[in-house]
Amino acid sequence: MATVEKRLATNVDGDFYVDETCIDCATCRWMAPETFDRDGDKSRVHGQPDSQESAERALRALLACPTASIGTVSKHDMGPILKSIPTLIDRNVYHSGYHSESSFGAASYFIQRPEGNILIDSPRFTKALAKRLEERGGVEWMLLTHCDDVADHQKFHDHFGCKRVMHLDDIRGSTKNVEVKVEGTDRVEVTKDLSLFPTPGHTKGSVCFIYDERYLFSGDHVAWSSTMEQIYAFRGACWYDWDTVKESMTRLKAMNFEWILPGHGWPCQFSPDQMKIEMQRCIDWMATV
Ligand code: SF4
Incomplete structure (x- = not known):
């Protein structure tokens, strides 16, 4: 839990603050760029929330923070905030909240659908989130993009009985009992509306998931960079092979999607045509680094 004694000097004065335990997961x-930004190798509060909406975003970030490094001086009614998680992104796609330190704060997403709900990557398991997911019909599938973002997958499986899907090349000891293991580099249909697209490179078994030909859940393969203002890949956090990341990016560009919803980095949305242009910009940039 964040403590005032550890409050970073870089925060502006006021209610919200980040303390020195921040791990810089972004x-x-x-989640709340009007409140938080980066200073050195940690986040800080650069502007106190000045509306109900910005305060709610900051409080959801407080709950999402994987290391409980965000605090407030005053007490807040967290009831409505807890009820707003998972938080709607678009149509039936939600941000799960509750990031886990074991996946370095990677984001997880939730899809609510009549045929059975889906979690993409694992959030931190909390009673509050489990209750909210129960109210929305439980979890039928848990889709794991790669070995770094599996967090509390076993707890979700034990609680909901969800079937887990992962690429064989990223199976480790903790994931050896995953129900569906996919091999190779061909696109694989998981459900009628959702497929697994192998994108090796960040790790050998990294995959993306494409839902409804509209949403790309990209794990750590690709994300939006708010500083570069373009789609990018993690050159400094490439654990398998950069040339393979480049090949995967070129194959991925041929797929249709409008949203990139990453594990790390910023989400983004473009029209299908513009997304192809943005993906090519990324490929061109990758050739230079
Ligand atoms: S969410 Fe928490 S750990 Fe991550 S950057 Fe913000 S304060 Fe730091």
């Missing part, structure tokens, strides 16, 4: 910065 979650609060994309």
Whole structure:
């Protein structure tokens, strides 16, 4: 839990603050950019929330923070905030909140659908989130993009009985009992409306998931950079092979999607045609680094 004694000097005065335990995962910065930004190798409060909406975003970031590094001086009624998680992104696609330190604060997403709900990557398991997911019909599938973002997958499986899907090349000891293991580099249909698209490179078994030909859940393969103002890949956090990341990016560009919803980095949305242009910009940039 954040403590005032550890409050960073870089915060502006006021109610919200970040303390020195911040691990710089960037979650609060994309969730509530009007409140949080980066200073050195940590986040800080650069502007106190000045509306109910910005205060709610900051409080959701407080709950999402994987290391509980965000605090407030005053007490807030968290009831409505808890009820607003998972938080709607678009149509039936939600941000799960509750990021886990074991996946360095990677984002997880929730799709609510009549045929059975889906979690993409694992959030931190909390009673509050489990209750909210129960109210929305439980979890039928848990889709794991790669070995770094599996967090509390076993707890979600034990609680909801969800079937887990992962690429064989990223199976480790903790994921050896995953129900569906996919091999190779061909696109694989998981459900009628959702497919797994192997994108090796960040790790050998990294995959993306494409839902409804509209949403790309990209794990750590690709994301939007708010500083570069373009789609990019993690050159400095490439654990398998950069040339393979480039090949995967070129194959991925041929797919249709409008949203990129990443594990790390910022989400983004473009029209299908513009997305192809933005993906090519990324490929061109990758050739230079
Ligand atoms: S969410 Fe928490 S750990 Fe991540 S950057 Fe913000 S304060 Fe730091």
